[in-house]
Structure formats: structure tokens, C-alpha cells
Amino acid sequence: MRERGRTRRLLGLGTRTGGAVLKMRLGGQSDWRALGEALFEGLSELKGPAMKLAQIMAQWDDLLPPELVEELARLQRQAEPMPWTEIRRTLDAQYDDLDGVFASVEPRPFASASMGQVHRAVTREGDTVVLKVQYPGLDQVLEDDLVQLRRLMRLGRWLRVPQARLDALFEELAASLRGELDYRAEAKALVRYRARYAHLASLVIPEPLPALCGPRVLAMRYVPGTPLRELETSDDATRQRIATTLADWLTEELFTFGELHADPHAGNFAADDQGRLVIYDLGAVIPVPPERLAAMLRLLEATLAADPMAMDSAMRALGGRQGEGAPLALYQEAAAAVAPLFAPGPRDFGDVRVHRRLRELSPRVWAAMDRLQPPAETLLLSRTLNGHYWNLVRLGARLDMAARARPLMARALA
Incomplete structure (x- = not known):
């Protein structure tokens, strides 16, 4: 029943979005603010791949109407967290004795995203860590959502996009989303990136804790920082230092190592108290x-x-x-x-x-x-x-x- 309800809501949101795009394509005016509010409310609750794709859309600042982008961007910073009881089940499955491993785990997350949320914890040894916990049942939700996404992408034919191209776009998106489900792969990426960019003193990548990681839980040392979006009003020197580090790092990624951090929404970046760029999420890294x-x-x-x-x-x-x-x-x-x-x-x-x-x-x-x-x-x-x-x-x-x-x-x- 829940799956059918989710499908109906996704199809409803998709049809509404497709109608607005078609109306724009034909020269009409759409209420982008109202559409954005509807997408925020629906996808914030549904989470998962649908919310992830909306976050991707929010990064197309130069193509989408600003009213729509503004509402979708809220999904990067205001999404409703999943109840602790459901998150606790994932943690209990990862750690046979959660209370034996951690002295405390904060029930309320300090970050909530599309595929999981982040909880601060303290180990029995007294180390402060963060636990990135995947939403329960996300693997099945992903496959169900991808079925609906393939259907919704047929709306692209209204924009004269050939079916072969739509199929290729779908396969790339599907592969990217599936790749984000295995948190062990992200832990390996963190290790690789920490070694690769150790020479960049202005860059901080949290240390993963392999003994505490699993396919659906990623444990890292806690690195506090001010989110990138909140830096817009900070002092100019800090912003320029962070911007220069970001540009230097991206250049080295692309032209030296042939890879790219593929989830650039602002919530994945921060500045620490020394003015260094912090990269929190390496769940999506693509070869170039x-x-x-x-x-x-x-x-x-x-x-x-x-x-x-x-x-x-x-x-x-x-x-x-x-x-x-x-x-x-x-x-x-x-x-x-x-x-x-x-x-x-x-x-x-x-x-x-x-x-x-x-x-x-x-x-x-x-x-x-x-x-x-x-x-x-x-x-x-x-x-x-x-x-x-x-x-x-x-x-x-x-x-x-x-x-x-x-x-x-x-x-x-x-």
C-alpha cells in the first residue's frame, strides 16, 4: 500500500512538472513558485532518489526559473528528518550492540539529505564521530523510483528529445544513483582522496573509520564547519580562500586524476575554523x-x-x-x-x-x-x-x- 501511494505521488508530481515545462516550451507562463512548493513538500517526505533528482535540478541555476530553483534548493538544507526509531533499526543491524559501541548517539540528525541522514555520536573510547545512516529499504525504493522515472522521462519527447537519448540519460542517472547506495565504496573514496590531496593544506577530508563502517552506515571523525551556503555573508578573505581552494582542487581532480566529485550541492562543503575547505561527502565520484x-x-x-x-x-x-x-x-x-x-x-x-x-x-x-x-x-x-x-x-x-x-x-x- 505504501509503495502504491508513493508511486501515485511521484506520478502526480512528475505530471505537474511536465505540464509546467511543456507550457513554458509553448510560450506560456507557469506558476513556478507553486510548483516548487509542491515539489518541496512532496519530495521532502518521500526522500530517496526522487529527492536526489530534485536536488540535481536545483543546481541548474542558469536554466530553470529562479522561483523554482529557490524552492528546490530548500531540499538541501531543510528536508524533514526520518524518525529516529527507523534510523535506529539500521544502526542495530550494523552494530549488534549499539550501546556497547557508542556511549551516545544523538537521536536528532544535524544533517538530513536525500539518501540518508547524519547523526553525531561518541564512542566508548570518547571519540566524537558522525554516522551517515542510509534510509531503511532504500535499495528497493530506488528500483521502484527508477521504474517511475523511466516513465516520466517519456515527457522529454514533448521537448523533441529522441527516445534513444532519453534512454541513455536514464542509464547514466540510474548508474549514478545505484553507486551511491554502497557506503563502503564511499569509505574507500575518502581514503583515496585523503591520500591524494594530503599536500593541500587548505583542504580537509574527514577520516573514515573502517571498523565502524558498513554497506549502509558510514562512520567518520567529526569535523565541524560552517556550511558553504552560510559563508555568503562571511568576510571576503575567508570566501576567497575557500573559493581558491575549491578551484585548485577541482582542477587537480580533472586534469591530473581524471575524476570529479559529482555531488556539488552546497551542503557537502564547509569551512572549518582555520578557513580550510571541508568536503563531507564523496558518495558520488565519476571518472572523466x-x-x-x-x-x-x-x-x-x-x-x-x-x-x-x-x-x-x-x-x-x-x-x-x-x-x-x-x-x-x-x-x-x-x-x-x-x-x-x-x-x-x-x-x-x-x-x-x-x-x-x-x-x-x-x-x-x-x-x-x-x-x-x-x-x-x-x-x-x-x-x-x-x-x-x-x-x-x-x-x-x-x-x-x-x-x-x-x-x-x-x-x-x-
């Missing part, structure tokens, strides 16, 4: 093949050269173009919108003029969906980079992107 990175850099190179024909060629190479009639005017406007971020010298990511121009392009992008399509192979990578970009915007970063990008393009395209 060199050839895929090179293809995206060719698009960037063409964009910075304001060469619409080269941009179209790069889009075709990425699999992001189909049909006849390259939208050359749209390419030119996109190049003009992006160019200020890559002008020589430090550029202000908080410059609202840049964001305004990007937002103004959104209706044009939707209107060109018969020719411009999200490349299935780069969907997750593009979405992730977009999310990290908006974290830099929230920090008001001032970075010399020209000095950063040119050597990387030369190296990757050599």
Missing part, C-alpha cells in the same frame, strides 16, 4: 576520460574564440547537436555571455550581469531543443561542473579564469 574532457575543452576554446561554426562542430563531436540548421545566433550570444568570465585578470563570479545574460538565454535554449540536445555521455559531468560553478558564484569568487584555462586547454588539446 581524457577524450571527453578534451571534447568539452574544444567547445570552450571555440566559445572563447567566438567562432559559431567551430562551436557547432564541437557540439556535434560531443553528441549535443542533431538535425539541420545550426543555431549560429544562439552560439554567438552564448559566447558573448561567457566571455566576461574568461577576460584577462581576476573575474568576479558574483557579477549579476553575467548570470542575467545566461538566464536570458534559457528560453532560446529551450526553443532550440529540436537541434540542441544534452549529450547523454556528458550529462552528469556537465551538471556537476555547473553545480561547482554556482558554488563559486555563492562564494563571490574572484578568479583569473583566463590564466587557469589557457594552459589546461593547451595541455588537454595537444
Whole structure:
């Protein structure tokens, strides 16, 4: 009965969302605030993969209406926690004697997300740790939700997205979500990243405690910090230090190790009391093949050269173009919108003029969906980079992107 109720609610929310998108596609006006409120209330209670996908949508600040993004972003910081009695069952299954392992476990979580929530605890040895606990029955919920998601993605045909592309997008999303269910894999990622970036004194990655970890419980040493979203009003020096560390780390991830932290919502990042960047969540790390990175850099190179024909060629190479009639005017406007971020010298990511121009392009992008399509192979990578970009915007970063990008393009395209 609960599964049927969940399915009905998901289908109802999906149909409502699809109707609003279709109305926008046809040139009408939708009440995005009301839709966002409905999605927040429904998905906050349902949790799981549906809520995760809404959090992903909230990172598309440059494509979705701001009223909708604002409501969906609440899912990253205001989601209702699951009752302690249900979480306790997962902990009891992991630790035969919970009270024998821990002197105390705080029943109320200090963080609640889509796939699990985080509780502070103290071991019998007196160490303060955090326990990331997966919601009970999430593996089955995931598979049920994916069935509904495949059905809902058929709405993409209203936007003239071919079925083969929808299927490829679904498979990438499904693989990413399934990969987040095994917390032992995340514990291994924490170990790998701690060793890999030990030379970055401005970066902190919590230490996992393997003896206390399992497939549905991840135990880490407690690292307090101020969430990234709350840094928007902090002093400029702290924000610039955090932004620089974030940019340096992402660059090394991509161009040295061919991986990328693929869950960039702001709740996964913080600043500690020494002004260091803290990365709390490594549940989603994706490989980035060199050839895929090179293809995206060719698009960037063409964009910075304001060469619409080269941009179209790069889009075709990425699999992001189909049909006849390259939208050359749209390419030119996109190049003009992006160019200020890559002008020589430090550029202000908080410059609202840049964001305004990007937002103004959104209706044009939707209107060109018969020719411009999200490349299935780069969907997750593009979405992730977009999310990290908006974290830099929230920090008001001032970075010399020209000095950063040119050597990387030369190296990757050599």
C-alpha cells in the first residue's frame, strides 16, 4: 500500500512538472513558485532518489526559473528528518550492540539529505564521530523510483528529445544513483582522496573509520564547519580562500586524476575554523576520460574564440547537436555571455550581469531543443561542473579564469 501511494505521488508530481515545462516550451507562463512548493513538500517526505533528482535540478541555476530553483534548493538544507526509531533499526543491524559501541548517539540528525541522514555520536573510547545512516529499504525504493522515472522521462519527447537519448540519460542517472547506495565504496573514496590531496593544506577530508563502517552506515571523525551556503555573508578573505581552494582542487581532480566529485550541492562543503575547505561527502565520484574532457575543452576554446561554426562542430563531436540548421545566433550570444568570465585578470563570479545574460538565454535554449540536445555521455559531468560553478558564484569568487584555462586547454588539446 505504501509503495502504491508513493508511486501515485511521484506520478502526480512528475505530471505537474511536465505540464509546467511543456507550457513554458509553448510560450506560456507557469506558476513556478507553486510548483516548487509542491515539489518541496512532496519530495521532502518521500526522500530517496526522487529527492536526489530534485536536488540535481536545483543546481541548474542558469536554466530553470529562479522561483523554482529557490524552492528546490530548500531540499538541501531543510528536508524533514526520518524518525529516529527507523534510523535506529539500521544502526542495530550494523552494530549488534549499539550501546556497547557508542556511549551516545544523538537521536536528532544535524544533517538530513536525500539518501540518508547524519547523526553525531561518541564512542566508548570518547571519540566524537558522525554516522551517515542510509534510509531503511532504500535499495528497493530506488528500483521502484527508477521504474517511475523511466516513465516520466517519456515527457522529454514533448521537448523533441529522441527516445534513444532519453534512454541513455536514464542509464547514466540510474548508474549514478545505484553507486551511491554502497557506503563502503564511499569509505574507500575518502581514503583515496585523503591520500591524494594530503599536500593541500587548505583542504580537509574527514577520516573514515573502517571498523565502524558498513554497506549502509558510514562512520567518520567529526569535523565541524560552517556550511558553504552560510559563508555568503562571511568576510571576503575567508570566501576567497575557500573559493581558491575549491578551484585548485577541482582542477587537480580533472586534469591530473581524471575524476570529479559529482555531488556539488552546497551542503557537502564547509569551512572549518582555520578557513580550510571541508568536503563531507564523496558518495558520488565519476571518472572523466581524457577524450571527453578534451571534447568539452574544444567547445570552450571555440566559445572563447567566438567562432559559431567551430562551436557547432564541437557540439556535434560531443553528441549535443542533431538535425539541420545550426543555431549560429544562439552560439554567438552564448559566447558573448561567457566571455566576461574568461577576460584577462581576476573575474568576479558574483557579477549579476553575467548570470542575467545566461538566464536570458534559457528560453532560446529551450526553443532550440529540436537541434540542441544534452549529450547523454556528458550529462552528469556537465551538471556537476555547473553545480561547482554556482558554488563559486555563492562564494563571490574572484578568479583569473583566463590564466587557469589557457594552459589546461593547451595541455588537454595537444
